[in-house]
Amino acid sequence: SVVLGIESSCDETGAGLVENGRLLGHAVASSMDEHARFGGVVPEIATRAHLHSLTPVVHRALDEAGLRMADIGAVAVTTGPGLSGALQVGLAGAKALAYALDVPLYGVHHLAGHVAADTLEHGPLPDPCMVLIVSGGHTSLLLVRDLARDPIVHLGDTVDDAAGECFDKVARAFGLPYPGGPAIDRAAREGKPDAVVFPRPLTGPRDDPYAFSFSGLKTAAARWAERHRGGVLPVADGAAALQEAVADVLTRKAVAACVRHGVDTLVVVGGVAANSRVRALAQERCGAAGITLRVPPLRLCTDNGAMIAAVGDLLARAGAEPAPHDVSIDPSAPLEFAALHPVAAL
Ligand code: ATP
Ligand code: MG
Numbered sequence: 001s002v003v004l005g006i007e008s009s010c011d012e013t014g015a016g017l018v019e020n021g022r023l024l025g026h027a028v029a030s031s032m033d034e035h036a037r038f039g040g041v042v043p044e045i046a047t048r049a050h051l052h053s054l055t056p057v058v059h060r061a062l063d064e065a066g067l068r069m070a071d072i073g074a075v076a077v078t079t080g081p082g083l084s085g086a087l088q089v090g091l092a093g094a095k096a097l098a099y100a101l102d103v104p105l106y107g108v109h110h111l112a113g114h115v116a117a118d119t120l121e122h123g124p125l126p127d128p129c130m131v132l133i134v135s136g137g138h139t140s141l142l143l144v145r146d147l148a149r150d151p152i153v154h155l156g157d158t159v160d161d162a163a164g165e166c167f168d169k170v171a172r173a174f175g176l177p178y179p180g181g182p183a184i185d186r187a188a189r190e191g192k193p194d195a196v197v198f199p200r201p202l203t204g205p206r207d208d209p210y211a212f213s214f215s216g217l218k219t220a221a222a223r224w225a226e227r228h229r230g231g232v233l234p235v236a237d238g239a240a241a242l243q244e245a246v247a248d249v250l251t252r253k254a255v256a257a258c259v260r261h262g263v264d265t266l267v268v269v270g271g272v273a274a275n276s277r278v279r280a281l282a283q284e285r286c287g288a289a290g291i292t293l294r295v296p297p298l299r300l301c302t303d304n305g306a307m308i309a310a311v312g313d314l315l316a317r318a319g320a321e322p323a324p325h326d327v328s329i330d331p332s333a334p335l336e337f338a339a340l341h342p343v344a345a346l
């Protein structure tokens with residue numbers, strides 16, 4: 001049956017419709033522009049924007065799919081992690097729809113959604129596969145088996161900033177617009193990646209092979225920008241060099257993790273998977289190592305409702321237990337299972 005997915009963990013309100021692993025339609029509204037002048041997502045603004053956009057976005061997704069409300073057979077919604085108020089708007093809306101339509105509701109872990117996004121383009125994930133999640137809030141290496149049934153093995157995370165956060169903050173230091181990731185990507189096209197060499201944190205032989213660190217790199221890039229104060233900042237070169245350092249660290253460690261675990265498929269997901277250099281270098285290194293690389297198309301890399309519907313569809317087909325009526329949100333849930341059904345103690 002058709003699963004409606006709802007995403008509202010940060011600044012995108014997304015709705016998507018998926019049936020048997022197939023994407024039927026989706027729509028996204030973003031409050032990104034409203035946050036731009038604050039240089040980052042303002043939770044109160046994001047929450048109100050979700051309230052404003054949720055119903056229209058669901059209708060747009062239905063229109064795109066050529067479906068009606070009555071065609072929805074299950075609802076899936078992000079229950080965490082994310083901004084508390086933002087998550088609550090999505091969950092309240094999803095609960096209302098599930099009750100009104102008398103269909104099951106599934107709570108979904110946002111990061112499992114990012115992982116499942118790729119299945120909408122490339123089909124079911126092989127078991128096992130290595131997943132590199134690189135987004136605004138996360139940088140993690142995961143060993144994924146059956147997403148709907150098995151626990152996810154968390155190999156490592158960033159010890160400080162996420163890769164997307166590093167792009168966003170350095171962009172600010174470079175005077176580039178928010179959000180920084182896409183701005184760095186654009187600026188880098190005109191730059192020389194070896195004009196300056198930024199550090200490659202935690203890539204030494206004695207470092208944790210699965211851990212990442214981006215705060216030192218962020219500081220190095222900000223200091224480099226600082227040294228040009230009063231003169232002309234070669235933004236394109238700085239952007240290209242930063243992007244090269246991030247892409248180098250991410251792809252080097254991800255490919256090494258595949259080799260170490262004898263896994264022949266690498267899946268790169270999350271907003272930073274939209275980065276052109278990350279995509280190109282991942283392809284180059286996977287090709288050299290005989291690893292199959294899977295990266296979702298750009299529109300499915302950043303937050304959307306289709307990826308949440310994809311998880312709901314997997315859960316429903318695996319016969320997973322729907323969420324209890326008192327399901328709540330968990331703003332800081334670690335990724336262990338794709339289904340996330342927290343019940344809050346009041
Ligand atoms: P999380 O998924 O960890 O909760 P999030 O939902 O905010 O965080 P996503 O929407 O997955 O994150 O990704 C947003 C991030 O992706 C931002 O940091 C943004 O700068 C980055 N990003 C988007 N496009 C690009 C790009 N082309 N190059 C680099 N970074 C990018
Ligand atoms: Mg966003």
Ligand code: FE
Nearest residue numbers: 114135302303
């Ligand atoms: Fe996300």
